Every structure is written in C-alpha cells, then in structure tokens.
Amino acid sequence: MALSRGRFCCVLLSLFTGLASGLVITSTGSTSIEMASGQTVKLDCQFTLAAEDSGPLDIEWSLTTSDNQEKVVIIYSGDRPYEDYYAPLKGRVHFNSADPKNGDASINVIGLKPSDSGPYNCKVKKAPGIGSRKMTLTVMVKPSKPRCYTDGPTQEGKDVALKCVSSEGTNPMKYSWEKTSDSKLLPSSATLDPVGGTLIVKNASASASGSYHCTASNRIGSDDCTLYLNVTPPPNTAGIIAGSIIAVLLFLIILAIILYCCCRARHKKKYEKEICNEIREDVPPPKSRVSTARSFTVGSQRSSLGSMSPSNLHEYALKPQYDKIPSSEEYERPPSQLPLPPPSAVRMGGPNLSRMGGIAVMTPAQNRDGSIV
Template identity: 50%
Template sequence: MKLLLGVALLCWTADMARSMTITTTEGMFEKAKGETVHLPCKFTIAPEDQEPLHIEWIKSPADNQKADQEIILYSGGNIYDIYSEDLKGRVYFTSSDPKLGDASINITNLQLSDVGTYQCKVKKLPGVANKKMQLSVLVKPSGTRCYIDGSSEIGSDFKIRCESGEGSLPLYYEWQKLPNTEKFPAVSFSDLNPSIISVRNATTEYSGTYSCTVKNRVGVDQCLLRVNVVPPSNTAGTIAGAVIGTLCALLLLGLLIFCCCKKHKEEKYEKEVHHDIREDVPPPKSRTSTARSYIGSNHSSLGSMSPSNIEGYSKAQYNQVPSEDFDRTPQSPSFQPTKVAASNLSRMGAIPVMIPAQSKDGSIV
C-alpha cells in the first residue's frame, strides 16, 4: 500500500514539473550605479494548467533585518507596480503581454539600495514554478585625481599619488608614462597601496607626464599628472627676502601710524586754540550804548569845568555821537576825572555844554 502511494506521489510531482517550467537558469548580475539591469524569467505552460495566470516578483534585501517585499505583480490581465517606494517608476515587465511566456523585468537607474535577491514566481494552477537571482550594484570609479606629495627637486624624495573619489572595491591601479614609448623610470610601488609611486633621490629623468588608470568590475577612470624635477631652490635667499619684506612692511605700517597720530594731534590743537580765541572776544557794542556811555563821560567831565569855560563850550553841537573807533579806545576803570582848562579841552576835541546856574536850594537862577 505504501509503495503504491509513493509511486503515485512521484508521478504527481513529475506531472507538476512537466506542467509549469521556468526555462531561465539562476544567476548573478553585476551592474553599475545608474545603469539598467534585465532580470530574465521565461516560462512554459502545460495543457493541464487551466487556472488564471499569476506572476509575482519578490525582493529579499541584503539586510536580513528587513522583510521581503513585492515589487511588481501580474494578475487577471492587470499589472500592479505600486508596492515598493524605492523601485516605484523604475521597474516594469519587458514584455507587453507577460502571459505569452515572458515574465522578465527591467530595473532602470540602479541605486545601491537595489542590491538583494530577486525571485520570480509563476502560478497557473495546478502548475507552480519560481527562480531566484542575485543582483549587485557597484559604483564606477570617478573623480580620480593625481598629485605630488613632497618637493619635486633634484636629490629629494617625493611620492606620486592617485586617488579615486568614489568606486566600489576592489580597485585596480595602473601607472604609465606618456607617451607609451617613453621608458618608465625605476620607482618603488607599494604592494599594500599600488596607487602610490615612491621616488627617491629624484633626477631629471623622472620629469614627464604620468597617467593613472583606476578600474573595477563595472568601470574605468583616469587622471594625468605633469611632473617637473627642478634644481634645488635658494632657501636661504628666500628666507632672507621674506624677512626683509616683513620688516619693510612693519616699517611702513609704523610710519603710517605715526603720521596719522601727528595729524590727529595737530587738528586737536587747532580746534582748542580756535575755541579759546572765540571765548576771549567780547560781543560788539551797539551804537546806542556807545552814545550813552559817551554822553555820560561828557557830563562827568563838564562837572569839573570852571564857569569861565562854559560859554565857548556851549557853541558846539550837543547831539554829536562819537564813532566806534573812539569807543574802542581803552579806558582804565579806576580813572578819576580831573579839572582841565577849557583851552586844553578844545584842543582835545571836547564839546562845551552850557549848564544853568542854581541856587543853594536847587532853584535855577
């Protein structure tokens, strides 16, 4: 009985294998970032497979902590590609009608996040089949630069370096001196880092153009470097020139500061002197005050005149006002008027004024 059941199970498994078959073999695919990859999945259907066709692509990320996710689905004659945010708009079936036997897909603009295992499942009951394939996304070498590390003078030691800005490991380096016919000088290559050439006791034969080519499994990049081995420079003269130049600059700076300070002091002194002079100058006197002061002084002078001089003195005009020049004549505040003869007053330019006589009680005579 058990033997009959075993034979029946084997026959059923064989029928299942014959009913649905994926002809594409499993494989590994390596592509560069930004490129398009084609993941093949072609199948055949047996006459006994009568149920609706169902095609499903599943991605298993390289990170085992992340769950599997559907990326595209064909069911009931419709295509659904809205399951993965990372691949949205970048994955599609190669065939416009997958039910004809081609469930292959293309993924465009590959990113590093696309790395993982992709599985193609085809169902048309009772037939079922699936295949897995591995996708690796690599970065081409780019941004490669060549430069000299050290002084490229005769007799000195320096290094020629080649660095790639980005690129998936492993990277392979190849040095060449241009043109190709020119002999490459004897240099030391580092086994651990072939991107470096070490030059010892340099001579003029090391001068020339060097080419560094960087490769990996998906791309190539290159950089060029011109090396000129020159005679040693006059270090002492350079240092002396730098010191003299620095001293001259400091001297000029000090002279400029001194001139600025001197000019500032002169301007400050002129402002102070001008301010003192303006404070010492008295305000100008008005003509009215000048006239009054002059008349008052005349009354004081007349009070000391004798009666014999009054008659000649009264003939002059009474309302004559002295000029400003006369008012400017300095007078001593402590000066006391004295009696002066009428003849002397006339010579001095005094103006006689008639004063009526008064009695002892103050009445006019």
C-alpha cells in the same frame, strides 16, 4: 542491477512530479548579474504551462533587502500588472512582456542605483503548478574621474609621492600609473600601490620629470587623469642661512641706532630741564640803579624844594643842575666824566640851608659803577 533500479526510481519521481505540477521555469541564464549604475537590466524568468495548469496566473517578484527583509517589487494577478509596490523602484520596474500569460514573467529595471543591488526571486503560480527562480543583482558604480596630484616636496634627492584618487566607484578598484614622456618607463626606484593609487619615486632625480598618466578601473569601467612632474634642484641652504644672518644683523644695528637716538634725546631734554632750574652764581643781579637813583634824586629834590622859601625858589629854579633828573647814561658815567657844576652855582652849606628853612639830607655814597655803598 543497482544502477537500473536507481534510474527506474528517477523516472518514477519525474512522472509523479509532472503529474503534481506541469509549470516549469525554462530560463537558463546566469543567476549572478553585474551592471553599472544608470544602466537597464533584464531579469529573465521564462516558464511553460502544462494542460492541467488551469488556475489563475499569479506572478510575484520580490527583493531581499540589506536588512534581510523581503519586499514585493511587482506582481501580476487577475490578468493585470501591479508595479507600485516598492517605493524605491517606483516607476523604474516593468514587465518585459505586455501579456505575461504567454510564458514571459521577466522584468526590466531601468536607471539602476547601488541600492537596487540584492537577491531577486521570481515566483510563478498557476494552480496546481508552481515554479520559482532566484538571481542576484549587483549594481556597480563606475570610477569617477580621478584627481592626480603630488604630495610633499618635489626636489632632487627626496621621495616624491604621486597620488591618484577617484571619489566614486565600486570596489574592488585598481589604479595604474605609466609615464607618457621621454622613455615612457617609470623610474627604476618607483613603487606602486595599486589599491591606494600612490606612486612613490624614491631619491628622485631630474630624469624623473615628465608627464604621468593614471587610470582608475573596476569591473565595469575606468577613467584617467594626467600629471606633469617637475623635479627641481635642492635650494641653496648656505645662501639662505647667510641671508638670514645678514638680515638679523641689519635689524639689530637699526634697533641699536634707534635706541641710541632715543636715549640721547632723552638725556638732552633732561639736561636742558636741569639748566633751566639752576641758579647761575656768575650772573649779576638785575639792574635797579636807575630806578633807585631816580627815586633818590626825586626825593632829594622834593625835600629841598619843600624846605625853600618863596624867595629862594626863583634862585633855585635858575640852577641848571636841578632842572632835570639825570638819565641812566649820565648816572652810570664814572666821576671823571661827570660834568662839573657851573661856577655861578652857589654851594649851600648846612648852616646856610638851615637859615633858609631847608633840611639837610645825607646823600649816599656811590662806587664807580653807580652802586650804592
């Protein structure tokens, strides 16, 4: 009995609703749509009119943006469309039907962008009927081509990290790795991070070398890249250390040789400078005997000539020993080798020289080597 009453109330409510408004939205598709960037989407909004819906037809599409503001996208009023209400969608949104009065208020959005995502609301009004339909559009970006590379050393015994990164793509994104050479099986010590895209091969061996394939994907697409891994033997650490030690020793030896040569050259230069400034005691004084002897002899002769009378001057001129000044070689001869005066030479003593008007001159004594005593 209670069930019958409930059904009766529903029927009456339906009748009153139909009398109040005959316009009905008939679209039954999904209200959540996911599309890839760059594609075209159709937002469906079909409706039917009742006989009593006699007013003018008005259609309005609006978008609730990320800051919770409702923006009018496109309208149909006065039997004509108006499509340039929302600048970000200008030129990219159109009614699906050339004449929406036929019951098709659907719109098409072309060249989708991530900023086009959000809830859309379709309102159809033909007085007294009113109807609406909401749906959510999510514009997703397909993963861009990922980049595959190794991070860190690729030596045996080390943990080798293989990276796979896609710069663009709507989350959630998933990464997967597979080996495409040899056994086509990942190393048993390999661990994969499907969100970060990192494959770590712990304690890598030479058998881990080969080609690897990475795929980045989300709900609307995927892309991939390939990497060749070459696991190399560890370097000869002992050889490197020995070579480094030898190089250091050679450098020190060369440096020591250079310093030794510089010090030796500097010491030699200093020694030569001291020798030049030192007075040698064993070196005899410069020879001045010739000039002394010559000056003495010339002076003696001038004195003798000045004391002679004209009568004796002729006799003096005939004496050969007074004709010239002795040379340095003759002067330096020992007494035993000196030439004897000619026998005809007349020795003039002090008394005779006085009578002749001359002046006696004392001749300095000389030693054997010619030095004046």
